[in-house]
Amino acid sequence: MADADFEVQLLLTGNEIMSGDTVDSNSALIAQRLGAIAVGVRRKVTVGDDVALLKAELAAMATTADLVIVNGGLGPTIDDLTAEVLAAVAGVPLAEHPRAVAHLEQWCAARNLTLNAANRKQALLPEGAAIIDNPIGSAVGFELDVGNCRVVCTPGVPGELRAMLDSIVDDLAARLESPVERNILRLQTFGLGESTAQQIISDGVDNWPAEVELGFRAGAPQMEIKLTVNTAAALPAQQACRDQLERLFGDHIIGEGDTQMAEAVLELLIARGATLTTAESCTGGLIASMLTKVPGSSAGFHAGFVTYANDIKSAVLGVREDTLAEHGAVSEPVVLQMAGGALEKSGADYAIAVSGVAGPDGGSDDKPVGTVWLAWGRRGALHTRRLHWPVERTLFQTMVAAAGLDMIRRELLGIDAESRYFQQRSVKR
Amino acid sequence: MADADFEVQLLLTGNEIMSGDTVDSNSALIAQRLGAIAVGVRRKVTVGDDVALLKAELAAMATTADLVIVNGGLGPTIDDLTAEVLAAVAGVPLAEHPRAVAHLEQWCAARNLTLNAANRKQALLPEGAAIIDNPIGSAVGFELDVGNCRVVCTPGVPGELRAMLDSIVDDLAARLESPVERNILRLQTFGLGESTAQQIISDGVDNWPAEVELGFRAGAPQMEIKLTVNTAAALPAQQACRDQLERLFGDHIIGEGDTQMAEAVLELLIARGATLTTAESCTGGLIASMLTKVPGSSAGFHAGFVTYANDIKSAVLGVREDTLAEHGAVSEPVVLQMAGGALEKSGADYAIAVSGVAGPDGGSDDKPVGTVWLAWGRRGALHTRRLHWPVERTLFQTMVAAAGLDMIRRELLGIDAESRYFQQRSVKR
Numbered sequence: 001m002a003d004a005d006f007e008v009q010l011l012l013t014g015n016e017i018m019s020g021d022t023v024d025s026n027s028a029l030i031a032q033r034l035g036a037i038a039v040g041v042r043r044k045v046t047v048g049d050d051v052a053l054l055k056a057e058l059a060a061m062a063t064t065a066d067l068v069i070v071n072g073g074l075g076p077t078i079d080d081l082t083a084e085v086l087a088a089v090a091g092v093p094l095a096e097h098p099r100a101v102a103h104l105e106q107w108c109a110a111r112n113l114t115l116n117a118a119n120r121k122q123a124l125l126p127e128g129a130a131i132i133d134n135p136i137g138s139a140v141g142f143e144l145d146v147g148n149c150r151v152v153c154t155p156g157v158p159g160e161l162r163a164m165l166d167s168i169v170d171d172l173a174a175r176l177e178s179p180v181e182r183n184i185l186r187l188q189t190f191g192l193g194e195s196t197a198q199q200i201i202s203d204g205v206d207n208w209p210a211e212v213e214l215g216f217r218a219g220a221p222q223m224e225i226k227l228t229v230n231t232a233a234a235l236p237a238q239q240a241c242r243d244q245l246e247r248l249f250g251d252h253i254i255g256e257g258d259t260q261m262a263e264a265v266l267e268l269l270i271a272r273g274a275t276l277t278t279a280e281s282c283t284g285g286l287i288a289s290m291l292t293k294v295p296g297s298s299a300g301f302h303a304g305f306v307t308y309a310n311d312i313k314s315a316v317l318g319v320r321e322d323t324l325a326e327h328g329a330v331s332e333p334v335v336l337q338m339a340g341g342a343l344e345k346s347g348a349d350y351a352i353a354v355s356g357v358a359g360p361d362g363g364s365d366d367k368p369v370g371t372v373w374l375a376w377g378r379r380g381a382l383h384t385r386r387l388h389w390p391v392e393r394t395l396f397q398t399m400v401a402a403a404g405l406d407m408i409r410r411e412l413l414g415i416d417a418e419s420r421y422f423q424q425r426s427v428k429r
Numbered sequence: 430m431a432d433a434d435f436e437v438q439l440l441l442t443g444n445e446i447m448s449g450d451t452v453d454s455n456s457a458l459i460a461q462r463l464g465a466i467a468v469g470v471r472r473k474v475t476v477g478d479d480v481a482l483l484k485a486e487l488a489a490m491a492t493t494a495d496l497v498i499v500n501g502g503l504g505p506t507i508d509d510l511t512a513e514v515l516a517a518v519a520g521v522p523l524a525e526h527p528r529a530v531a532h533l534e535q536w537c538a539a540r541n542l543t544l545n546a547a548n549r550k551q552a553l554l555p556e557g558a559a560i561i562d563n564p565i566g567s568a569v570g571f572e573l574d575v576g577n578c579r580v581v582c583t584p585g586v587p588g589e590l591r592a593m594l595d596s597i598v599d600d601l602a603a604r605l606e607s608p609v610e611r612n613i614l615r616l617q618t619f620g621l622g623e624s625t626a627q628q629i630i631s632d633g634v635d636n637w638p639a640e641v642e643l644g645f646r647a648g649a650p651q652m653e654i655k656l657t658v659n660t661a662a663a664l665p666a667q668q669a670c671r672d673q674l675e676r677l678f679g680d681h682i683i684g685e686g687d688t689q690m691a692e693a694v695l696e697l698l699i700a701r702g703a704t705l706t707t708a709e710s711c712t713g714g715l716i717a718s719m720l721t722k723v724p725g726s727s728a729g730f731h732a733g734f735v736t737y738a739n740d741i742k743s744a745v746l747g748v749r750e751d752t753l754a755e756h757g758a759v760s761e762p763v764v765l766q767m768a769g770g771a772l773e774k775s776g777a778d779y780a781i782a783v784s785g786v787a788g789p790d791g792g793s794d795d796k797p798v799g800t801v802w803l804a805w806g807r808r809g810a811l812h813t814r815r816l817h818w819p820v821e822r823t824l825f826q827t828m829v830a831a832a833g834l835d836m837i838r839r840e841l842l843g844i845d846a847e848s849r850y851f852q853q854r855s856v857k858r
Contacts, residue, residue, distance in 0.1 A: 018470055020460030021646050021655075023452060027475075031449030041447055043482065046456075046473045053472065217450050226450075278714075278735070284721020285707075285714035288735040292713020293823050295789055303741040306707070306717040306733030308726075316732060316774060345745060360724055394722050 006176065008034060009065040010044035011057055013072040013082065014156055018048040026071050026161050030154075033165045037173045038180035038230050049079040051088075058089045062149040067172065072156035074139040076118040082153050083142070087126035090146045097125045100140045107138045132167060136160045141168075185227040185238055187245065188254045190261055190406050191421040194218045197225065197249070204248045209237040220395055221261065221402030222254065251415045254406075261405045262290040262297075268412040269300035269350070276408060277348035278304040279317055279338035281329065282356035282372060286401040303346035307338065317341030330355050330367050332384050335375035343379045350411070352376045352404040358393045371427070372400050376407040383407070387425040435605065437463060438494040439473035440486055442501040442511065443585055447477040455500050455590050459583075462594045466602045467609035467659050478508040480517075487518045491578040496601065501585035503568040505547040511582050512571070516555035519575045526554045529569045536567045561596060565589045570597075614656040614667055616674065617683045619690055619835050620850040623647045626654065626678070633677045638666040649824055650690065650831035651683065680844045683835075690834045691719040691726075697841040698729035698779070705837060706777035707733040708746055708767035710758065711785035711801060715830040732775035736767065746770030759784050759796050761813050764804035772808045779840070781805045781833040787822045800856070801829050805836040812836070816854040 010030060016022040024046065031041045042065070047053045054073075061068045073082035087094050100123035108115045122139045125131075132141030132152070137160040143152040152168055154161050189197070194216045201214070208214065211234040215226035225245065229238045246253065254264045269276055278287045278301075288304030291297050305316055310329055313319040319337040327333050339353035356372025363369035370390030377383050385407075389399055403421065410419070439459060445451040453475065460470045471494070476482045483502075490497045502511035516523045529552035537544045551568045554560075561570030561581070566589040572581040581597055583590050618626070623645045630643070637643065640663040644655035654674065658667045675682065683693045698705055707716045707730075717733030720726050734745055739758055742748040748766040756762050768782035785801025792798035799819030806812050816832070818825055832850065839848070 016644075016646075017457075018460060018473075019464055020457035020462075021644065023454045023457045025452045028446075028449035028452045031447060033449075035448055040477075042476070043486075044447075044475045046475075047471070048469075057472075215445075215450065217445075280714075280717075282721075283718075284726070284730075285709075285717025285733050285735065286721075288709075288714025289712075289718045289826075292711075292715075292735070292737060292787075293826065295822055297713070298737055301713075302738035303745060304714050304735030304737070305745075306714065306721070306735070308721060308733070309731035312732040312775060315776075316734075346741060347744075358721075393724055397718075397722065 006039060006067070007065045008039055008041050008067045008069065009061045010041055011054070011061060011068055011070045012044060012046040013049055013054060013070070014046075015048045015079065017046055017072075026154075026156065026158055029158070029162065030069055030071065030165065033169050034172070036182055036184070037169060037176070038182040039172065039176070049073060049081055051081055051085060054081060054085040055088055058085055058146075058151070062089060062146040062151065065149050068149055068151045069168070070151060070153045071161065074122065074141070074153060074155045076121055076138070080121075083125050086129070086142075086144060086146075086151055086153060090126055090128075090144055090151075092127040092144075094124045095127045096120075096123050097129065097131065097140075097142075099131050100125060100142075103131075103134070103140055104138060132164055134160055135163050180230050181232065183229050183232075183235060183238065185242060186257055187225045187227070187242070188256070188259045188261075189223050189225060189249070189252045190221055190254055190402055191419050192223055192249060192252050194223060196420065197223070200248050201245070205241075205244050209234075209241065212237050212241045214241070221398050249420070251410065251417045251419065254409070260290075260294070261402050261409070263294050265405045265409050265412070266291060266294050266297055266300045268409060270296075272412065274349040274412075275300055275302055275346075276350045276352065277302070277342045277346035278404075279335075279342035279351060279353040280304065280306050281308060281313070281338070281354060282358040283354050283397050283401045283404070284308060286397050287352060287354070287404055290401055290405065302348065303342070305338075305342050305345070313338060317345065328367070330357055330371060330373055332373055332375075332386070335373040335384060336382055339375040339377070339382050340379070350376070350378055350408055351382070352408060354400060354404055356396075356400060358396050360393060370396060372396075374400070374404055374407065376404060377411060383411075385422060386427045387422070388427045389425055435468060435496070436494045437468055437470050437496045437498070438490045439470055440483070440490060440497055440499045441473060441475040442478055442483060442499070443475075444477045444508065446475055446501075455583075455585065455587055458587070458591065459498055459500065459594065462598050463601070465611055465613070466598060466605070467611040468601065468605070478502060478510055480510055480514060483510060483514040484517055487514055487575075487580070491518060491575040491580065494578050497578055497580045498597070499580060499582045500590065503551065503570070503582060503584045505550055505567070509550075512554050515558070515571075515573060515575075515580055515582060519555055519557075519573055519580075521556040521573075523553045524556045525549075525552050526558065526560065526569075526571075528560045529554060529571075532560075532563070532569055533567055561593055563589055564592050609659050610661065612658050612661075612664060612667065614671060615686055616654045616656070616671070617685070617688045617690075618652050618654060618678070618681045619650055619683055619831055620848045621652055621678060621681050623652060625849065626652065629677050630674070634670075634673050638663075638670065641666050641670045643670075650827050678849070680839065680846045680848065683838070689719075689723070690831050690838070692723050694834045694838050694841070695720060695723050695726055695729045697838060699725075701841065703778040703841075704729055704731055704775075705779045705781065706731070706771045706775035707833075708764075708771035708780060708782040709733065709735050710737055710742070710767070710783060711787045712783050712826050712830045712833070713737060715826050716781060716783070716833055719830055719834065731777060732771070734767075734771050734774070742767060746774065757796070759786055759800060759802055761802055761804075761815070764802040764813060765811055768804040768806070768811050769808070779805070779807055779837055780811070781837060783829060783833055785825075785829060787825050789822060799825060801825075803829070803833055803836065805833060806840060812840075814851060815856045816851070817856045818854055 129142040213228040217224040339351040353375040359369035558571040642657040646653040747770040768780040782804040788798035
């Protein structure tokens with residue numbers, strides 16, 4: 001059988017998925033991991049915890065698919081039906097699997113629990129099934145062939161599924177005639193929309209090579225651009241495409257893989273032995289929080305100030321009361337004084353200061369919801385900009401926080417180019 | 430036909446869902462909205478943008494289901510196949526729909542765009558289809574009967590789908606013999622695990638009424654408990670169950686609906702005309718950020734301090750250097766001085782101070798990763814506690830931030846009871 005004909009289907013089970021109480025992210029994880037060895041998923045079916053439905057779906061899948069991955073239904077409760085269903089479809093009885101019992105005994109012992117009947121049910125597997133180890137949870141995975149179809153049963157708990165996928169993907173790769181080492185280069189960008197990026201590429205690249213698949217994943221605050229190739233021979237073409245993107249909007253590329261804005265900024269700061277401080281009004285601590293989510297952030301970030309009220313801007317950061325009275329909290333002189341105060345109080349090398357109208361209330365004709373003043377830079381060399389970013393409150397906070405970090409990133413990298421989102425969203429003072 | 434036999438299936442299309450690049454949350458949204466009128470989804474199938482696959486799935490569904498909701502594939506590109514597929518399965522031609530054209534013209538005019546051929550494709554619908562208005566996007570929804578099955582086609586953009594669901598659900602309710610007004614009471618809790626809550630209820634309630642369905646949705650930092658009834662007659666039983674939960678662990682219930690911890694705390698603060706300040710080390714601004722995500726938070730939160738480094742704890746909050754030297758940053762006297770300093774600098778009525786070891790590095794035998802000291806309360810009446818919460822860094826930050834807020838909530842409500850997570854995670858000094 002040619003690999004291109006190798007058919008994978010997913011069968012997902014769980015009442016909580018059918019009711020919409022839980023959003024299924026497991027199938028996306030499985031598809032991504034299979035995608036890395038160039039195996040696509042043809043079809044996925046989701047049903048509740050219902051024996052008859054599950055049997056019908058699995059039996060139908062097994063007649064056409066080469067591999068079915070079942071997710072969910074491995075737990076200790078009466079609603080966990082996967083072993084029973086697979087046994088019925090394969091026409092074999094359920095039997096207690098010694099290795100699964102041993103795993104359960106070990107699992108319980110490590111937690112000072114007694115192995116009870118409910119847990120013991122998880123060792124009752126279709127006769128002849130092979131075990132897939134679960135390094136985290138009590139329920140082992142298992143697999144069994146039904147005719148020509150391999151059925152692999154995996155746990156619904158995302159961490160447990162994740163822990164099992166390596167061995168499942170390795171096994172699958174070994175079954176393929178010519179496993180492809182698909183290579184996906186992911187670029188993280190900030191300040192570009194999907195359609196804008198597509199347009200710039202269409203206008204700026206004459207002959208995009210057919211062997212490099214271009215993909216976008218919009219997110220907030222970042223957008224990911226994917227360059228996918230399916231052969232090692234296409235790697236130079238992938239690199240050439242990357243170079244083109246660098247040429248077209250390299251200043252918007254934060255990093256590769258899943259690099260987050262705050263990570264990129266911290267890495268640049270730490271490499272220079274520099275530190276950053278934050279003076280936040282409308283973002284309310286989000287910039288500091290983004291930074292401190294990164295392990296090791298203490299090397300580049302020592303102090304942040306959330307000065308949400310005017311009197312706090314004065315008391316904590318030394319913003320002058322007459323400046324606040326004359327210009328209002330959302331103004332250029334106020335963000336400049338906030339940044340200056342934060343630099344002085346913290347002794348940091350760089351500062352970001354933000355004051356804006358996050359909404360939904362608090363806007364005026366002069367300063368509508370979505371208005372924000374940013375200040376950033378070093379002591380004595382601060383820059384400012386007024387932007388208008390009229391989106392929902394938490395998205396506004398997210399985008400503005402990332403924009404502040406991006407300005408520090410650009411400064412640290414010595415990027416002169418005006419960002420596209422500045423061109424788009426700047427407001428004359 | 431009895432309503433119980435009314436069968437709904439979902440057909441989801443999109444290469445980005447099949448590849449795992451996008452996690453499908455639309456089907457959960459649809460299921461939740463149907464659940465509100467007690468209509469369950471029997472089965473959902475997801476395939477890529479492939480005409481043959483889509484036709485086969487839709488044709489099979491239409492033979493057994495009463496309603497099929499198709500999601501995705503309505504856009505302007507060549508990959509958007511839904512109209513073509515439905516026309517083929519229904520055996521009708523595609524035709525330009527005048528109301529869809531009018532909608533497109535209006536949509537383009539409002540955006541100062543010219544209606545191009547790609548966009549115009551979105552008006553090409555199966556002959557005889559009825560339009561479902563799209564108040565947001567360019568692609569209208571549409572519906573058509575295939576035999577006895579109504580097929581409703583909806584856009585993949587979540588906001589557009591959401592905007593269409595009201596009218597779809599209303600239409601469906603009108604078709605049912607005896608539409609049920611399902612009532613779901615959602616309680617938000619903090620500091621209880623799913624299995625703990627289940628155990629407390631099993632032990633503490635003798636006769637749980639069969640007509641009240643109990644459900645849990647674990648999350649971080651909160652867990653939701655759902656009490657679902659399907660008839661108005663069962664509303665008193667639902668209320669009685671709620672009372673039982675209040676009795677058993679009412680101090681862990683933050684609020685109803687989707688109330689977030691920070692909202693609950695702000696509401697209590699604002700009702701009392703009081704304000705809160707934060708002095709954060711290991712949570713790094715997250716508590717402030719949780720608070721300021723809430724619209725109107727400025728009434729109860731004026732100032733936050735992120736004092737990540739020792740010298741900043743001294744310079745900004747007045748923590749004594751000899752205290753830091755003697756006890757270390759993660760210690761009771763330091764969080765007390767942090768809280769005291771924040772109260773003094775901000776003039777706030779209440780403070781939360783946090784210092785801990787978020788990891789992955791920085792732990793010691795004495796203070797392993799996951800160790801945290803909390804201080805909270807009013808000037809001159811501060812409380813402290815040492816906890817051990819050994820989970821991954823960002824989850825640690827989330828849980829500790831929520832625990833700090835929870836202590837203020839408990840203080841504002843005059844709750845004396847020791848929380849279960851304190852009982853579980855407290856560490857002798």
